[in-house]
Amino acid sequence: MTSHPLLDVHDLAVEFTTEEGTVRAVKGVDFTVERGRTLGIVGESGSGKSVTSLAVMGLHRGATVTGSAKLDGTELVGAPDDDLRKLRGRRMAMVFQDALTALHPYFTVGDQIAEAYRAHFGGTRRAALARAVDVLGDVGIPEPARRADEHPHQFSGGMRQRAMIALALSCEPDLVIADEPTTALDVTVQAQVLELLMRLQQERGLGIVMITHDLGVIARVADDVLVMYGGSAAEQAPADTLFTTPRHPYTRGLLDSLPRLDAEDGAELRSIPGSPPSLLAPPAGCAFHPRCAVYAAKPDARCTGERPLLRTVADGHRSACVHDEVTA
């Protein structure tokens, strides 16, 4: 029907003004999400991954957003709030991390889903509640009619996250942004929730943005990956490529810090030394150089000079490191 990607983000930047100065939380990222595909955004806290998603949804309160984000060809950055409101929940929906705090404690789960449905489609309360019961059933909640009448605190963690997903899907959006949807859950429940998201994606052709700090989640669900560090893209590649031939030292550091079943006996897990950069006073040059193993082994003036830009290193694979040729 259309040649637009579902979500087309170009040079998106987000700034906050704080008392200590301007925080450049996101410094211009580009990515696209196609229907039926999943983009994983990985990064530590403060890498700008959540801020990016909130900016796309128009939920960045008090921040300045520049650049472009088009949902199916419609520009979202700078759009009037009422236009954005009509898209929120309807065409693009969000699954938040901790459903216990993200769902309202005072209202029943069914009521909260019905409210979203009525906000976009109107109709009677009764019809919207029936719709809520249907979606609760779709996400695998047993006895949905009874559970719809309960409050979030009466749900188990996994069921609550399913309810959160049901809320996101209630208006049949095209794009779902899931911000650490499984972080608060037990490992077994995590797997169930991810499988549910993938099943729903297949059934409905959803485009999904999966924001996580967990490469295990990325490996399981993502088609493409954007690795963020200090507010910028460090590396972008199809998931398979990223896991087999990472180019950016940060990505390699992340992969090295993952426990592996096929590791040799006695092999140590390596963590990345240091901590994420301050967004108020980021290091000069490459934001990662103070923690970079390559820079530590062979200091290079290019790492401390200008911020390295993303360069294409292979087909569909981009990395923002001056040493990418070394690591190829």
Add this chain to the structure above:
Amino acid sequence: MIGFLLRRLLAMAATLLAVCALTFAVFYLLPSDPAAQFCGKDCSADRIELVRQQLGLADPLAVQFWHYVTAVFAGRSYGTGQYAVQCDFPCFGYSFQSAQPVWDLMTDRLPTSVSLALGAAVLWLLLGVGAGVLSALRRGTWLDRTLMIGTIGIAALPVYFTAMILLYLVVSVAGLLPYPRYIAFGEDPVGWTTNLILPWIALALLNAAIYARMTRNSVIETMAEPYVRTARAKGLRERRVVGRHGLRPALTPVATMLGMDLGGLLAGALITESLFSLPGIGKLFADSLNKADQPVIMGITLLASFFIISSNLVVDLVYAWIDPRARLS
């Protein structure tokens, strides 16, 4: 739910009994002598002793306490023969100084105190919550700053100061309102209002300032909650996000505080009533303190405990009604 209510009512009765015992013990230890008060000024030591016997004041503390508590349900008489006074159910003691049962003294004054407390509460809720919500939603603007600076100023004014200023400016200088006196609402609703306006304002101002600051904080905190962000992410209109998802939880602590404050005030606003010479419980309490009229002081102490404990119960019930997490399953 009914079991919960019964348990709470039982606990309430126990608390009241404990308060009663404590106050009773305190007054027993005080030097003031009810027998001397009963007997009058020119009374010989022998005669005081006789009165003491007759009133049961020579009995052990536990026996006296027993008589006091049973009188609440069954009434009692003090003394015998021609000097006997009858104190009918519910008897909360007898004021020998005023020659009236404490219960009658209190119920005479109660409408004044209740009128004062309820009117002031409505006023400070409207002003305080209104200003607080406005300030929070317009956070950082000149309106917010003005309101918050204003509330600091008002919160710094003691009630007796505002009351004096109001009386001087509105009554003496401008002559806009009469000097307040209590007129029953049933007799003359307009007179009730015009006479109580100044006391209401004096009593409400401080609370309005406190409530405004508290409401502002609570609203700011709630609007930053993840569930408010979820409401926005659903595509709800901002008015609904604020009104339904933000304000309801934000005002829950305000409701709690209102319950406590109102509970305390129903049993009399001591300073305000005294300043405006309103015949309320607070004024009665102040007068009784001056005269060392122990039975009345004790009765009002119990009445105040009753109001505070019951308002706590009401607050808990309201809380459970608003917040499903507080409901007992």
